[in-house]
Amino acid sequence: MGDLILYIFFSLVAILSFMLLKKPQQRANLPPGSMGWPYIGETLRLYSQNPDVFFSTRQRRYGEIVKTHILGCPCVMLASPEAAWFVLVTQAHLFKPTYPPSKEQLIGRWALFFHQGSYHLQMRKLVQGSLSLDVIRNLVPDIGAIAAACLESWSGGHVISTFHELKKFTFDVAILTIFGNLDTWNKEQLKENYFILDKGYNSFPTSLPGTLFSKSASARRRLSKILSSIIKERKEERSVQKGLLGCLLNSRDENGQILTDDQIADNIIGVLFAAQDTTASMLTWILKYIHDDPKLLAATRCEQKAIYKSNGGGNQPLTWAQTKNMAVTQKVIMESLRMASIISFTYREAVDDVYYKGYLIPKGWKVLPMFRNIHHNPDFFSDPYKFDPSRFEAGPLKPNTFMPFGTGVHSCPGNEVAKLEMLIFIHYAVTKFRWEVVGSKTNGVQYQPFPVPEKGLPAKFWKEC
Numbered sequence: 001m002g003d004l005i006l007y008i009f010f011s012l013v014a015i016l017s018f019m020l021l022k023k024p025q026q027r028a029n030l031p032p033g034s035m036g037w038p039y040i041g042e043t044l045r046l047y048s049q050n051p052d053v054f055f056s057t058r059q060r061r062y063g064e065i066v067k068t069h070i071l072g073c074p075c076v077m078l079a080s081p082e083a084a085w086f087v088l089v090t091q092a093h094l095f096k097p098t099y100p101p102s103k104e105q106l107i108g109r110w111a112l113f114f115h116q117g118s119y120h121l122q123m124r125k126l127v128q129g130s131l132s133l134d135v136i137r138n139l140v141p142d143i144g145a146i147a148a149a150c151l152e153s154w155s156g157g158h159v160i161s162t163f164h165e166l167k168k169f170t171f172d173v174a175i176l177t178i179f180g181n182l183d184t185w186n187k188e189q190l191k192e193n194y195f196i197l198d199k200g201y202n203s204f205p206t207s208l209p210g211t212l213f214s215k216s217a218s219a220r221r222r223l224s225k226i227l228s229s230i231i232k233e234r235k236e237e238r239s240v241q242k243g244l245l246g247c248l249l250n251s252r253d254e255n256g257q258i259l260t261d262d263q264i265a266d267n268i269i270g271v272l273f274a275a276q277d278t279t280a281s282m283l284t285w286i287l288k289y290i291h292d293d294p295k296l297l298a299a300t301r302c303e304q305k306a307i308y309k310s311n312g313g314g315n316q317p318l319t320w321a322q323t324k325n326m327a328v329t330q331k332v333i334m335e336s337l338r339m340a341s342i343i344s345f346t347y348r349e350a351v352d353d354v355y356y357k358g359y360l361i362p363k364g365w366k367v368l369p370m371f372r373n374i375h376h377n378p379d380f381f382s383d384p385y386k387f388d389p390s391r392f393e394a395g396p397l398k399p400n401t402f403m404p405f406g407t408g409v410h411s412c413p414g415n416e417v418a419k420l421e422m423l424i425f426i427h428y429a430v431t432k433f434r435w436e437v438v439g440s441k442t443n444g445v446q447y448q449p450f451p452v453p454e455k456g457l458p459a460k461f462w463k464e465c
């Protein structure tokens with residue numbers, strides 16, 4: 001009996017001293033939160049309610065660092081500006097980008113956003129170079145012509161799905177930034193197959209014939225062939241190549257190696273993918289927000305009409321300098337980016353055990369910086385659900401509280417061209433057209449996967465006399 005008491009006593013001493021001698025980091029607990037049901041975790045809860053509510057109820061209950069379990073993965077949601085900065089900037093090397101294998105299959109494994117390190121840096125410089133201010137300033141007349149033609153095709157009072165139609169506009173602008181001029185045949189081939197790929201992108205990944213996913217995968221193979229033939233033609237041409245494709249074709253790494261056709265094709269599809277739905281979804285929200293606020297629409301129209309008049313009633317095209325001088329419209333765009341927060345959060349994976357604010361984020365866990373929760377936090381944006389562009393007049397924002405284009409090494413290299421596209425589209429929409437939202441009293445949201453007004457915002461457009 002005495003031996004047993006001694007044994008228990010020494011065991012307790014050993015456990016206690018082990019706990020006390022452990023570094024504070026090693027004693028760290030997992031963040032608070034619920035892992036839900038075994039295996040399915042909280043996936044059903046997330047998909048059966050508005051994701052805003054899912055995240056904000058957990059944030060209210062547990063604080064700014066919350067653990068959960070979604071789609072078979074343990075995750076930590078981080079909803080503070082400091083935490084986003086930690087994951088995406090200061091400790092970015094501890095968190096790698098992570099995507100399901102099916103997405104890599106459809107986009108192509110060489111696309112820059114699947115990578116980190118030197119390959120990512122090399123590709124990012126090329127993409128950034130092709131979208132720099134010096135390059136995109138020359139695109140204003142062409143983007144203007146695409147916007148005007150697009151709006152013209154909507155007019156006449158028939159009902160259109162605004163989001164669906166805007167996807168054609170943003171596709172055409174993306175093609176312009178990638179290829180410069182591209183012949184109609186290749187453009188139509190790319191469009192037809194890209195739209196099939198896009199349709200199956202979020203479907204259940206299966207190789208069963210006839211499914212959306214397998215159609216999408218076949219379209220991706222056809223896109224590779226089309227891109228290979230364009231690459232071959234461009235290599236044979238002697239003229240200076242423009243756009244992203246030109247930058248990719250001219251690239252040499254430190255050993256003088258050129259990029260393979262697969263690397264070029266995957267990055268072209270990657271940029272198309274990153275550019276199209278995001279910008280189309282944002283423009284759909286902007287058209288809804290200004291439609292729903294007649295005073296704001298009048299102020300935006302007044303600003304744009306003054307520019308339109310100075311261009312001889314649209315006889316001369318819009319200029320780059322004019323796009324830099326649209327204060328009201330700029331603020332409408334900023335507030336729309338905040339309010340809609342179409343990239344609600346991003347995903348990374350911890351490459352090692354990471355300690356943050358006394359909590360352990362185990363290696364292999366997913367980490368989600370929650371942009372939307374930060375953008376809708378009343379501590380940073382008063383009355384956050386009110387659409388109020390004037391909030392951007394009130395001096396500088398708190399650091400890292402406004403990140404519609406992300407931050408750090410993977411932040412959006414297309415942010416300037418996206419803003420330019422939106423400014424130009426709004427210019428033509430409000431100066432030459434009027435529109436009416438059909439069933440305007442509905443405030444529903446659909447996730448495609450970006451939040452988009454219900455049914456893509458059905459609307460009727462008329463050309464102004």
Ligand code: HEM
Pocket residue numbers: 112113114124127131174177270271274275276278279282342343346347403404405406407409410411412413414415417418
């Ligand atoms: C309003 C429209 C857009 C929004 C809101 C948006 C937002 C974002 C965000 C938040 C990220 C960072 C994602 C992360 O950290 O995981 C990102 C990355 C990216 N965006 Fe955009 N984007 C838009 C338009 C565009 C356009 C027009 C292009 C190209 C022409 C583009 C190209 C990219 C690329 C290539 C990346 C990956 C960068 C990397 O991994 O280094 N985006 N975007």
